Amino acid sequence: MMFVRTLCFLAGALLAFASHANELRVLAHSSFSLPKPLIAQFEAQSGVKLSVIKAGDAGEMLNKLILTRAQPIADVVYGIDNSLIAKALAANVLDPYAGPAMQRPALVPLAPGVVAVDYGYVALNYDRAWFAKSGLALPKNLQELALPAYRNLVVVQNPATSSPGFAFLLSTIAGLGEEAAFDWWARMRTNGVKVTKGWTEAYYTEFTRNGGARPIVVSYASSPAAEVFYSKEKITESPTANLFLPGSVFRQVEGVALVKGGQQREAAGRFIEFLRSAPVQEGLQTTMWMFAAEPGTTRPEVMRHAAEPSAFYNPPADSIASKGPDWVNRWTSVVLK
């Protein structure tokens, strides 16, 4: 029982945790990431300790917020995007913010009282080496992708469990029209589209770049830049590239908002301003791989590999909220059942 005794000792030693009375609770999705020095700087300047709570995927995070609205688990929430904003407003879990960051124009507006922080595009990525080797021409539109030549080449995420998957479904509906979109999905099913639960499974087990068998994957327009940034050798060209087809690009805008019933209002306001400050706007581009919402923010050199598409296909926010669940159900019956 020596080991148990050691454990008992460890338990005593380890359970000492300081609690912070002056703390700002920030609810965020699991991709939230900022340069550490900036966070330390914020804590020093505002005199509050940041307590970041990660609640999973953005959709999951919002659901947790809705579920606990009687006793909110946070004071401020980051990561509600334009595909979720209508649901969040309808559920009445946010309080409007009216500080300077709200007054200043953003490159991409989100909703009144919700401050846009960053934006990006969900889009198809392809493996350049695979297409160069196979000699197959790139498809020029979504219809071509459903032809036998592109059989078994595409992997997408399940819109019921993944936010990029949901965004991609939305773009097909906005781009092709609802009926045509589901018709296209039905043809994609016969053409062997692979569905994964989330982005990571798609990118790291199905994509040809990472040992899978599918050279086209639903990802972000910034992913090719991240591939360069996180490549092992110094490379000047990304191994992947964007495939911007009509009806395959969704513009995602993420924002920060006050939680209804939250405390620490002043610190929460400071945090919102902080997210729109120049250093954060510049830094988040290579930590979260999104574009800055503040006009005039310097774009890091590596983002040159992340081309912005000339067009994107978003359904109106209120129809996302009202029809979204039905679209997902219909997608499930068309593609999976």
Next chain:
Amino acid sequence: MLRRFSVGNAPGHFGPARAWWWGVLPLGFLLLMVVAPLARLAVEALPDLQWAGISAMWQDDYLRWRVWWTVLQATLTCVAALALGLPLAWVLARFEFPGRVLALRLLMLPFVVPTLVAAIGVLALWGPRGMLSAWWGLDLQGTPWLLLYGNLFFNLCLVVRAGVEALEQVSAARVAAARSLGATPWRAFWRVQWPAILPWLVSATCLVFLYCFSGFGLALILGGQRYATVEVEIYTLVAHELRLAPAGALALGMALLTGAVAVLYAFVERRLATPGRADGVARRRPTGAWQWCAVVAGLASLFLLCGAPLLAIVVRAATAGEQVWAVLLDDETLPAVWNTLRFSALAVLLATLLGVAHAFAARRSVWLRAAAFLPFVVSPVTVAFGLLLLYPRWSASLPLLIGAYALLAYPFVANALGAALDHQPAHLAQVARTLGATPRRVFWRVTVPLVLPALRRGMAFAAATALGEFAVTLFLSRPEWATLTTLIYQRLGRPGGANRDAALVLAALLMLLALLAFVLIEQAPRRARVLAPVRGATNVPA
């Protein structure tokens, strides 16, 4: 019949009269961590409850296929795991050869590896551009074989470890008696050894079934959405659609189904429980070509099923290059290692406490035995949402985090210990009592040493669960609580070759830490040897 007279079978003064006392702790824990959150969620779901909608759900062909497929794949895995695991356990329990103990410990590693990393390892071998599939010209992508392989990779260790322990408890004298009375080795196996190891195998098979049934892991990634399990449906309904009523109905249906398996298991185990003997069959060095062949074939199949994907990860981590290895000294990695170690240590401590209490409480009660499966039976996402609703203030607190780890880990301790308590040889305790030992002394000097190996095995599994547990991130978590597993998933949440390789390096580190933990937990204490004048007690697994 023997049981009725065996005072020693019950651990002295911890006998049946006081057994319920032991149950207070684990049952209270289950009440707070599982039952109350689920009840709270049910209250939340009540206004939306429509019987029409729920009965329509059960008539949905797609959902029926899901349930049917879930049952089928779990059953297939159980059959395959038994067919492969039993011979393997035989080899590991009956033969003494170099590397035997190491093989037993390495066997635990699949349990630790995050599912996504395991999937990468499996695909490196069997994927479309995998080493082995290219060699043999196979394409397993999109077939159920890859999925079954994945299930075996994770679950074989459960069956083999239980099998080894069971075979070590088989009485050598009884086997010898059967043989000298003219039974063939086969007959001796079926009539003497098989009945003795059956309860252990039933227990392990039930665990495998429940794991595959409610599984959320590798099989899903390898199988894709077509082979997804019901748990995924529940996850979708709760986490993404917030439709608590249908999710609750589905979760309840699943819980009833798996609960039936758990009760059945508890009943079978209680029926089969017979006190064992302390004269284990001695291991011997393999002699002759056949026996060596058996050892080599056993180890080779073990390697192919469980070792190769892990080796693929280690090889890729080792060849990743200096630039990627730098991640080991990253300012994120060291705190994550520390978190992994302290959370796991605390979780194992709590799990041991709960597991021991539960095992003692459940000695006489089928229902209490079945209750130990509760953490496996309920859907983790559903519980997570219930906890959030019930304890919003505690949602991002350390006690809840550790509690969640322990909840998933403690059934291993309870089950392993429960089986061992059933099989304690009765006569040793009786002899000790006759010689004047107090019940307390009998408990500490006879019962505890006899069940210690099982307790260690349970703790090792609990540690493996805690070290590799990712389900906990379903709760709210804080960045400063990042463990190695969360770091790995964080890396795999961003594109780029360096991220992927860093994830593999971190996974290799996690495996190394886990191996160290197993060695620490399962290390044979010297005292056990002093205490072993009875032949066979030295055969207690190291």
